[in-house]
Amino acid sequence: MSFRLRLSVLFVATLVAVQIFTALLVYTVARRALITEGERQLTAGAAAVARQLDDISSRVADNVQVLALDYALRAAIAQRDQSTVLSALRNHGRRIGAERMLLIGLDGSIRSDTASVPADGQSFPFPDLADAALDRPAAAVVAMDGKAYWMIVVPVYAPEPIALIAAGIPVDNPLLVRLQQLSALPNTIELVTDTGKGHWTDIARGGGDVALAAALTAAGNSLPLSPMLVHVDGREYVALATRLRESQRSAPVAAVLGYSLDDALKPYRSVALAWASLLALGLAAGLIGAMLIARSVAQPIEALAATVHRVESGDYTVSQPMRGHGEISQLASAFTNMTHAIGEREERIRHQALHDAVTGLPNRKAAETAIHDALAGGGNASGALLMVGLARLPEIIQTMGHSICDHVMHDAGTKLRPFAARGFVARATDAQFSVWLDGTGKTDAIAVAFRILDALGVPYQEADLSIDTAPAIGIALYPQHGSEASVLLRRAEVALIAALDSADPVAVYDPTTDPHRPERLTLMTDLREALDRNDLRLHYQPKLNLRDRRIDSVEALVRWNHPQRGSVPPETFVALAEKTGNIRRLTRWVLASSIAQAQEWAARGHMLRVAVNLSARDLDDAELPRRIGDLLSLHGVSPRSIVLELTESAVMGEPEIAVQVLKRLADLGIDLAIDDFGVGQSSFAYLRRLPVREIKIDRLFTQRLGEDPADRTLVRSIVELGHRLGYRVTAEGVETRASIEYLREIGCDHAQGFYIARALPAEAAERLFTRTEWDLTRAGTSS
């Protein structure tokens, strides 16, 4: 329900309720007063009726009395002259208005009756009246033949009583009407008689045509001898009955007076009508007024509510202020101001949320949205995202602080702004800007990249400082490198990192070198699960002792048969494990498995050295020596049965902890070997500082040993030098008879390669251990 309607309803309902209540009050009071008045009138009226009837009766009786003294009549009666008596009675009856005249003997028998000729000699029906008449004239209202009569009985003296004359004078409707007219009697008056069993019937009525008696009988009420409220035909009456002077032998006769409340209320009807008209008029006026007031209040509020809805949905364009000067207008004005303030604040917050405070450029989120919108807009067949990074920024922060860094970034942002003309420039991260170029292909993108580099290449000047930021740019192209803003941003960043690492300051994203492809994460998860489930396998590549012509050592190489991908190349997952920090777990697994295998073989009489590869990350683990020592003692394997192989790069840079780890391993009696010797930057001079016992010549030098004299010389030199420095020397990647022949000639200690055997499962490798005849010469001659 609207405010307007509710307000109006409240007004009107209050008005109506007050009016109705007042009307009810007035009606109740008036009705009660009228009932009291009716009772008073009826009581007075009842007494008046009885008195008037007595008065009339008395006058009539006087008349009858006079008549009874008529000498001729008396003579006729005394002389029993019946016809004279009858005619005289008729004559006198007419005079006094009697309808029936009777002559009654002193014995109570009817001697003459004007209503019945000849007299049938019956007894007079009201002997008590006849008896009383001798004392004084007797009168009573009696019911005869359904009519009411005054029955007046007087004696006839001649001069002693010789008979009685009874005069029956009808008490009929006209008489009652006359009674009412003579005195201010209530307008409803009835004479009623009991027709038996309390069944009251009216035998005469004055005025009104309401059957009070019948209604009383129907309601089962007895005669209301005190004022009583009765309902007749849906109308209300106050009724009062009064018993009339009656004969004992007659059915009881009573006068019932009715005071019609409705009639009494009739004068009030016009008042009520006027009242109702006033009420209706007031109601209409009130309704219109209430509607007007409500509208003046509600309309602005409704307008305000509509505006609030608009504000809620983000529309801060508030319409013109309300006219008028009321409280509502003030509220509306305040609301308008508030809306403006909110709008401005939201704009500021939105700007802050989407912009970088330092450069004033949009931030990464804004850039992502802008690129997303540009791509979603369609129509762009191509696009390029340039990620501009400042390589020296961390250095600048460390040396000159964030404040200068902010200046540098601000300066860089300013320099980048012109490029926004063709796209969208944003500050992607602390040290990176992104430049989105709409509809730009690879060539153009690279060209723009170099122009940016030119712009940023100018060193930043502040006071006497000149700061070179060393910018680099990574480029991701749409749609080749991704169709989503987030993907493009990430890949452009990958390309930037590649550019920062390389000499070329501009790099285009190369999916093949992206180390952050999502599937790698999956693979890592799988690797961890494989480690947990022991799904990895160790294969062993035999190393042939060229002097003994026997297999006396093996290199343990990890193999992973992925349930879905099949065999995963070791370099893939090992490198992944190194990058994701899982390499130590992998190493531990390899160590545990290979030491266990060494013990197994030792138990079967194969005394072998098992070589295990360590990663550079393993050397950061100070716990490694203790762990290996535990494993060796657990399996009862001699430290001399284990060789740990390290790449040159693993020990380059020589972090202190790595050297410590290596020394402790050497102290345990474990031999260390340098893998892939010859391709790195290591030198013998460098190795001398490490507890290394063996070097493994990289396959690069051994593969073409049969035909390349330079390689032969190099390998011979390494072997000789190694031996002189006390290292064992193993040649890797031996694949031809000529190679192995030559290696044996120059005194290389061990050979390893496909020519001897591939990396094999433990059982297969073990079969080779018992093979003693490795006739290298014959093998060479036979080829």
Place this chain on the structure above:
Amino acid sequence: MTCHLQFVVWVLLAVAAPASAGALSIRLDDGHGHPVADAVVTLRKEGEAGPSQRAAMTKIIDQRDETFIPYVEIFRPGDQVVFRNSDRTRHHVYSFAPAKTFEFVIVPGASSPPVTLDHVGEISVGCNIHDQMITHLYVSDAPWISRSSNDGRVDFEQLPTGSYQLEVWHPQLRPGRAGPHQDVAVDDAPVNVTYSLSLLPDPRQTGDRARY
């Protein structure tokens, strides 16, 4: 008003009285302690003629101040009655009684001719001009007959002992109702009898008659 006759009889026997003669004293009241005058009491005894046997005589009913005087007069059959007008108005004397019917207009100072009352009976006489005028002529052959005095007493003396039929009559007894009548034993001792009579209003008080 109901017609209720209440009478109480007290018979007191005087043991010491002589057997040859007795006395009977009757007292009459109206039930309210007022003595009733003008009541006629008759006594009859088997085989007794009584002292009433006498020669016929003429009695005068005077009319004075529009009143018959006396109100009740006792006659023997054969007696005569004369109505005398002592007023200054005329009187129209009449009787419709079965025992004797007559009608005289008597001018002031005049008297009616004598009327011989031959038959036993009660004759009510009125005046047609003055309703309140009424007198009763009681014609009886009873051996003993007497009219009550103003103090309501009737006394009989020198009554031979024996059983008597006693009857009381009064003009205002209700029509159709006989007065008290009973057998009374009289011996040497005086007998006192008291009767209460229920009477109609005195018709001579005409002012009351027409009023409620």
